[in-house]
Amino acid sequence: MPHGLLRGKAWKFGDNINTDLISPAQYMEMNYEEIGRHAMEGVMPGFSDRICKGDFIVAGENFGSGSSRETAQIALKYAGVGGVIAKSFARIFFRNSINTGLPVLELEEINKIEQGDELEVDLGAGIIKNLSKNESYVVPPLPANVKELVEAGGLIPYLRAKHKK
């Protein structure tokens, strides 16, 4: 997960946005760009055309439930999503996001964020600023071992450091 400040608009979704909605199976045989073009198509057709690079998905509970497909992370990244803020995440999705460097933040008060709100996220400090409303929200810190992985820049850089001869 990259450090520093991220900025983008909020795109709001409900609870239980599962991986079949994020990355429909019908497009999984295509290349990454095309997978990205169909991101979130199951809930919002045309999503990837409507968002600007860096925008955030703000969702309810259990985001990313279902399959272990990392095409979900690929779809979101190639669509230009800057990160996902949700009330809670499904286990495999959360882990895959950490591993692949897609910023994921758990936030209890997601209802305070409205569609289109301008957000600024400080990943290091764990603070989400809602610029449209002049509010900020604190995100609970990651468990120590996960933080370690994040600080290494994800699993691949970690492995690279360990195994490249």
Added chain:
Amino acid sequence: MGMTLTEKILAAAAGKEKVTPGEIVSVKVDVAMMDDILGPRIEIAERLEELGAKIWDPEKVVVISDHYTPPATIRQADIVKFTREWARSCGIRRYHEYEGACHQILAEKGYIRPGMIAVGTDSHTCMGGAVGAFATGIGSTDMLGVLVTGEIWLKVPASIKVFWVGKLGPGVMAKDIILKTCGIIGHAGATYRAVEFVGPAIKELPMDERWCIANMAVEMGAKNGIIEADAITDAFLEALGLDKGKHFSSDPDAVYVREISLDASQLEPQVACPPAVDKVCPVNEVAGEKINQAYVGSCTGGRINDLMMVARILRGRKVAKDTRLLVSPASREVYQRALKAGFLETIADAGGVILAPTCGACVGAHSGLLAGGERCISSTNRNFVGRMGSPQAEIYLASPATVAASALEGRIADPRPYLEG
């Protein structure tokens, strides 16, 4: 304080006396499974090369082309070819294609045995827990880590105990047990948890039915589902010419975060209504809803016991007009056994269409996708929007028996009357 079955397996694999929920451990992996759709092609083959790393132990790796076999498009065919060639180039001998759903292959080849740690690039890898192993689904990047190091870090999950007493009535199946459980726990109710199934109703189930239960643990968000190995597990492995593996069992004073007790003898056939696997009700509450397609298949509901039940219900009867029944045996071996036992003939005589053993329609990739506005009743494990084709289609989940009875009526139907007399 004692340990649960899951905790004991993780402790052994981590080389520790004891582990407690929430603790992070690094465990040695016994089986690493990749499929075609999410395996080598997604971030694995390329990254492995980039790292200049070798697979830690090709004998512990299984690669299975199942989602895209037989391929419906050139792209799918290319992916299968890529997967096959990659497996060969890595010296992986356990490569299977056109043989059926990956989890079923792991099961029937005996690749997964009691006490093992199994990971796979597919969320239903948790099915392997049915033999008293720790099995869980992981993403491609995590798999890359496993392939390089032979290990994976895991947070020890707290366990939920689901206790089933009683005995299932005729026409009620393991699928009804797991649907009912999903309805109670909810689709996220077991997130980060192990779900352990115990009790006399579970002990009585043959392996075929146990797989179905562990398979759907992930539908409650669980990390793993697990059933203690016993004499039935031993007999299953013995028939494959394999040893018993390592049996573990939960201590009497093991700690659970939640315990649920249910009675199988009171259980009616269950149906999960669209679009969530925990929108579960007894079949009679939705009986009469018109359907276009009835689907029997997948690693959840396409084993020999399932096809036997379907054949029993269909024998001498016909699938309703304007309704299609599609049957995809869970594997080539299941196909062959069902063929020899006459089940496939009975299904075909009733008007059912027998498909290749494949993930196909279960994942909405090929072989029976749904059109907008269509409704399907299926013995698979997910009824998410768009799972089996159009986002405008609706999917009901039920046991193979309920699917077969519904095919006969063209409407959702209770299978029990078809088994009387």
